[in-house]
Amino acid sequence: MLDRQITSAVNDALIRQAAVALIGPRQVGKTTLALALGEQRDALYLDLEDRDDRNRLSNPALFFEAVEDRLVILDEIHRMPEIFETLRGVIDQGRRKGKGKGRFLILGSAAIDLLRQSETLAGRIAYIEMTALTATEVEDSRAARDRLWLRGGLPDAFLARDDRESLALRKDFIRTYLERDIPMFGPRVPAATMERLWTMLAHCQGTLLNASQLARGLDVSTQSVTRYIDLLCDLLLVRRLPPLHANVGKRLVKSPKVYVRDSGLVHALLGLETLTQLSGHPVIGQSWEGFVIETLLAATPWRANASFYRTAAGAEVDLVIENKNGHRWVIEIKRGLSAKLERGFYQALEDLKPERAFAVHASDDRYPIADGIEAISIRELAKELAAASS
16 A cells, blocks of 8 residues: 555544545545555444445434444445435534544545535535645655656556556546546536547646637537536546736736646546657646646645736746745746746746745756746655645
């Protein structure tokens, strides 16, 4: 089992809250992590996709009362969303008995099915997102990072015997979502249409979202494309990175950037099996950019806001992170082994006046580029972000 950086966050949340919801796409390791934590706490595990386990909850209030001294892990909670109403009463009753902490660990494959229940359990539940593997969770070597970038962060795909097996696993993952999960959570969309959209988003990785152009390519309405992308975002498969709205007296780009969140899925959708194939493909720079962004945001405290900055005059920076105190970090992302910055980045610095500025590159070196600007590796910057939040 790979050590996951959110393990301590889940443990801390179980200490302070009655329920913890661990959400994330399928196959990122939620069940593995939950079972490992459960072994330490004599937990009871229920897989709600299993009919027998669902039948055990035919009278959930009575069942939970009988196991009130144990942590209960509820996997695939979307199979029984009605149980949230029962959990509220069970948690409140437990609090009156002095059993108000660490009662339930709830696993869900999407934000959509849990966040709709946020009001039901307000003040009783903590939400934690589990991402795919990031660069801080694998071996600290360039070879391991490149393998993670190529194969993506789904543990089975990353740990596959070779690139061919990894690609096959990722294609199976895509097929499962197209044929099972997307129809379960969202509107009835033909699998072929959603696959084409997902592939188009991979081709457009890291570019400004143009829903009208995508709609023309799919022969559907712009509103339909927007709904489909909303669903992919709710399933934690796609990220819309918003533009920074800053009062700088300049005309700013208003459209978000769009990224398929796992770089391995980008490459699977484009049929790229090896690093050699990836190195000759136009998506290489934007794929690396998305990979870096996901690692950095996984290390960033949840109270921070992430965006990008671009003006009509050409000032641009790939990632802007602002914490709850208003401190602003700007980050430029380069695939090369050195960080050569362009004029637009320096213009953005003049506009934004950040507290810190970085250029992430693909090597392990760290060195100053100019006054107040550091070249840094992806792993080192993730550590800096994590330390700033502690």
